[in-house]
Amino acid sequence: MVRISNGRSKASGSRRAERTRRAILQAAAAAFREHGYAGAGMREIAEKAELSPANLYYYFGGKDEILFYCQDHSLDRLLAAADEAAVSGEPPAAQIGRVIRAHLRCVLDELDGASAHLEVDALPAPLRRRVVAKRDRYERAVRALVAAGVDAGSFAGRDPILVTRAILGALNSTVRWFRPGGAVSAARLADEYADFLVRGLLA
Amino acid sequence: MVRISNGRSKASGSRRAERTRRAILQAAAAAFREHGYAGAGMREIAEKAELSPANLYYYFGGKDEILFYCQDHSLDRLLAAADEAAVSGEPPAAQIGRVIRAHLRCVLDELDGASAHLEVDALPAPLRRRVVAKRDRYERAVRALVAAGVDAGSFAGRDPILVTRAILGALNSTVRWFRPGGAVSAARLADEYADFLVRGLLA
DNA sequence: TATGGTTTTGAACCATGGTTCGAATTTCGA
DNA sequence: TCGAAATTCGAACCATGGTTCAAAACCATA
Numbered sequence: 001m002v003r004i005s006n007g008r009s010k011a012s013g014s015r016r017a018e019r020t021r022r023a024i025l026q027a028a029a030a031a032f033r034e035h036g037y038a039g040a041g042m043r044e045i046a047e048k049a050e051l052s053p054a055n056l057y058y059y060f061g062g063k064d065e066i067l068f069y070c071q072d073h074s075l076d077r078l079l080a081a082a083d084e085a086a087v088s089g090e091p092p093a094a095q096i097g098r099v100i101r102a103h104l105r106c107v108l109d110e111l112d113g114a115s116a117h118l119e120v121d122a123l124p125a126p127l128r129r130r131v132v133a134k135r136d137r138y139e140r141a142v143r144a145l146v147a148a149g150v151d152a153g154s155f156a157g158r159d160p161i162l163v164t165r166a167i168l169g170a171l172n173s174t175v176r177w178f179r180p181g182g183a184v185s186a187a188r189l190a191d192e193y194a195d196f197l198v199r200g201l202l203a
Numbered sequence: 204m205v206r207i208s209n210g211r212s213k214a215s216g217s218r219r220a221e222r223t224r225r226a227i228l229q230a231a232a233a234a235f236r237e238h239g240y241a242g243a244g245m246r247e248i249a250e251k252a253e254l255s256p257a258n259l260y261y262y263f264g265g266k267d268e269i270l271f272y273c274q275d276h277s278l279d280r281l282l283a284a285a286d287e288a289a290v291s292g293e294p295p296a297a298q299i300g301r302v303i304r305a306h307l308r309c310v311l312d313e314l315d316g317a318s319a320h321l322e323v324d325a326l327p328a329p330l331r332r333r334v335v336a337k338r339d340r341y342e343r344a345v346r347a348l349v350a351a352g353v354d355a356g357s358f359a360g361r362d363p364i365l366v367t368r369a370i371l372g373a374l375n376s377t378v379r380w381f382r383p384g385g386a387v388s389a390a391r392l393a394d395e396y397a398d399f400l401v402r403g404l405l406a
Numbered sequence: 407t408a409t410g411g412t413t414t415t416g417a418a419c420c421a422t423g424g425t426t427c428g429a430a431t432t433t434c435g436a
Numbered sequence: 437t438c439g440a441a442a443t444t445c446g447a448a449c450c451a452t453g454g455t456t457c458a459a460a461a462c463c464a465t466a
Binding site for chain 2: 452453454455456457
């Protein structure tokens with residue numbers, strides 16, 4: 001494990017290679033969400049991506065590196081959404097609502113975003129550090145929005161750290177039971193969650 | 204796997220046997236929380252329980268059966284707390300607050316309660332059915348309290364199913380980051396979470 | 407102390423699964 | 437079309453980890 005040295009492993013050039021890279025990450029994310037990191041096998045990931053198990057090692061250094069890129073990619077999405085909300089100029093409640101909806105969209109609609117925060121401990125130390133650092137950056141960004149609302153007086157004076165973790169915990173746990181095509185749509189879920197959680201913040 | 208036939212496996216008699224049974228469950232729960240079900244090894248569980256790996260099979264049929272009893276035990280605790288709140292005669296908001304605090308106490312204070320809801324899919328079908336049934340019973344109990352508040356007009360008219368899942372998701376996710384002896388105590392966490400989540404319910 | 411049941415264990419078994427390797431196949435510019 | 441680079445794969449390697457087994461150690465009772 002941990003045979004990654006530079007940022008990109010080999011084979012980052014061609015257009016086609018980049019496509020199969022994406023396909024692998026998507027297949028892996030689906031497998032991770034179904035059986036967890038340790039439970040999902042390379043053979044299963046290969047089958048979902050429609051190529052041989054050995055071929056995975058042409059694109060990635062190993063199983064852990066696949067998990068790393070899954071998490072890293074979805075964290076980039078989340079961070080972008082949080083930054084976008086922060087500069088929107090809307091009132092704090094609307095900003096948080098934006099972030100909640102964007103977060104759920106990332107986690108539920110896009111297949112490869114589910115394993116963003118789950119199973120960080122499965123990564124070897126150097127990769128884990130990078131993911132944890134990025135995840136903390138996202139958590140701080142959300143927390144800053146909460147704290148801004150508290151300072152402005154529109155939110156109740158609760159601990160922003162705890163409230164932020166409660167919100168993120170509620171959001172991330174949706175991947176455990178939500179299934180596309182089920183009784184509730186992702187859009188309705190996002191609306192209800194946003195209303196409920198934002199209401200909890202208000203003074 | 205699934206070599207369990209009757210409710211109790213062998214060796215349920217002596218007082219001492221029952222003690223080591225508990226010790227094994229506690230050690231296993233700690234290991235599961237640390238590395239997940241698939242990630243935690245029987246040798247690690249044995250070491251934490253201070254006995255040999257082979258000895259585990261004198262008390263339990265296998266790894267999956269250990270997970271089953273972990274989940275079953277903590278679900279009993281949660282159900283008892285929910286029932287207790289339901290018959291308290293307090294207003295809905297106070298009842299939900301009670302359940303939230305009890306839930307966090309179960310999940311954070313008692314070491315063997317952490318893996319209650321996580322990793323249900325790891326169980327073989329027959330055991331999984333039993334755990335899922337009990338877990339659903341608990342979720343319905345909490346949902347009934349929420350629905351009662353909505354009907355009484357003290358809660359906003361949101362979907363009780365989604366709101367309940369949001370609450371339980373926030374509560375269960377605490378085991379991912381909470382560590383006893385850390386910056387925040389379990390009691391303060393419970394108070395903040397209860398205030399925040401109950402406030403989200405109010406009309 | 408002798409005896410039968412309970413409890414514990416070291417060692418090995420065996421399936422699973424991540425990984426490697428060398429060759430075959432495909433791709434693509436010259 | 438030719439040949440080098442990129443891509444794919446079957447097969448095997450090997451460590452890990454759940455599990456089994458027969459024998460030893462323990463413990464209560466007669």
